[in-house]
Amino acid sequence: DVKVTQSSRYLVKRTGEKVFLECVQDMDHENMFWYRQDPGLGLRLIYFSYDVKMKEKGDIPEGYSVSREKKERFSLILESASTNQTSMYLCASSFSGRGTDTQYFGPGTRLTVL
């Protein structure tokens, strides 16, 4: 079974703090993704990575950065958290970058920025 794990289920941070969200997958997948999910807006792609040290901006990269130093690990960084970044963050991985490939999701991290 593919397993995607995320470092925290719930996180509360203060405005201006630097926030790290970590994601690990155990299936040797090439591609990893970070989404945020908000009511009525669905899943919005923040960044994705198709290889170690490679990254591509998604639809809403502003205020976020990412790091992929190892194939199994993909980190999302909020350099200076703001209240409008309060959201559910979901990490996913897939075997390749083809749009047909199944994406496997982690359980999500609910981030609250006060």
Added chain:
Amino acid sequence: QKEVEQDPGPLSVPEGAIVSLNCTYSNSAFQYFMWYRQYSRKGPELLMYTYSSGNKEDGRFTAQVDKSSKYISLFIRDSQPSDSATYLCAGSNYQLIWGAGTKLIIKP
């Protein structure tokens, strides 16, 4: 206008009813269409996918794509309380574009 439109609901139906979940899309280049199911406090999981137009059936679930009208449907027969979840549709040519998700509640 979003590329994939989906009514967020909630949609509440009695147990045993036939459920119809729908999406519309605007990108004619989409060739693949997916339905993911997301239970509360979990990540989405792939339920079904179809290529181009037509129907695909898997047990109580049928996915239908009408490319002429740019309409995607998921039908659930004999709905069960365990089907209560958020259902997300997505279209793809090379990248997945997601709908907002419809929250479905099956009442016992």
